[in-house]
Amino acid sequence: MSYPHGAELYRGKAKTVYATDDADLLLMHFRDDTSAFDGEKKAALQRKGMVNNHINAFIMTRLAQAGVPTHFVRLVGPQDSLVRRLDMVPVECVVRNVAAGSLVRRLGVTEGLVLDPPLYELFLKNDALHDPMISEDHALAFGWASAAELKRMRELSLKVNAVLKPLFEAAGITLVDYKLEFGRHGGEVLLGDEFTPDGCRLWDAGSGERLDKDRFRRDLGGVVEAYEEVARRLGVDLPAAG
Ligand code: TMP
Ligand code: ASP
Numbered sequence: 097m098s099y100p101h102g103a104e105l106y107r108g109k110a111k112t113v114y115a116t117d118d119a120d121l122l123l124m125h126f127r128d129d130t131s132a133f134d135g136e137k138k139a140a141l142q143r144k145g146m147v148n149n150h151i152n153a154f155i156m157t158r159l160a161q162a163g164v165p166t167h168f169v170r171l172v173g174p175q176d177s178l179v180r181r182l183d184m185v186p187v188e189c190v191v192r193n194v195a196a197g198s199l200v201r202r203l204g205v206t207e208g209l210v211l212d213p214p215l216y217e218l219f220l221k222n223d224a225l226h227d228p229m230i231s232e233d234h235a236l237a238f239g240w241a242s243a244a245e246l247k248r249m250r251e252l253s254l255k256v257n258a259v260l261k262p263l264f265e266a267a268g269i270t271l272v273d274y275k276l277e278f279g280r281h282g283g284e285v286l287l288g289d290e291f292t293p294d295g296c297r298l299w300d301a302g303s304g305e306r307l308d309k310d311r312f313r314r315d316l317g318g319v320v321e322a323y324e325e326v327a328r329r330l331g332v333d334l335p336a337a338g
Pocket of ligand 2: 131134
């Protein structure tokens with residue numbers, strides 16, 4: 097890793113987080129590892145860490161410019177970014193513009209159904225329990241987030257949609273759905289974690305071709321190639337292949 101860092105603080109399924117000499121800053125390292133189905137299916141995909149690190153930096157920068165506060169500070173290496181240390185809310189916020197995935201399985205609605213206004217859902221971040229769907233009242237009852245935090249998470253999640261849906265549309269990509277995670281920082285709620293094709297669904301606007309982690313979930317192949325295509329269409333600068 098190209099940035100001086102300290103102890104490993106957290107190892108997730110696709111990223112590792114390290115301490116730095118600044119107590120407020122963490123090093124977020126995007127590994128090549130990929131997982132699906134709550135960690136049941138795993139693989140290492142060459143270049144994925146680098147591609148996702150750069151897509152994330154691009155998206156987080158665009159979101160910050162549009163007034164969505166995020167933990168992202170700057171790129172510091174091919175697979176590394178510097179971020180602010182957050183106290184994470186253990187809840188996953190999902191926004192859906194088109195029905196797919198668990199929504200289709202849960203409610204039997206047709207995949208591809210357009211959702212307007214977009215649908216906002218919460219899930220508990222807990223692989224052992226398979227990330228069960230929860231309501232804001234569950235989050236309140238069990239102290240996972242305050243009413244003010246939940247209100248802000250919803251507002252920011254929908255603001256992200258207002259920024260990213262047209263951004264992807266201009267790149268010929270339909271932003272079908274995505275998952276966000278938030279954390280607390282100095283009394284404020286900031287967007288944390290990542291925004292990459294690992295945590296959203298992206299369909300080619302013309303052909304409907306999957307350009308996201310569903311390629312891995314469904315063994316469609318060309319996973320990283322699809323992520324690189326997303327980067328290319330968005331105008332994300334990727335280091336040359338090496
Ligand atoms: P779902 O259809 O499985 O509920 O997922 C909705 C979107 O959120 C999809 O783009 C994948 C993303 N997501 C994650 O990346 N991780 C998760 O743990 C969950 C629940 C969803
Ligand atoms: N929850 C993510 C997915 O379904 C990652 C994982 O479960 O391992 O793809």
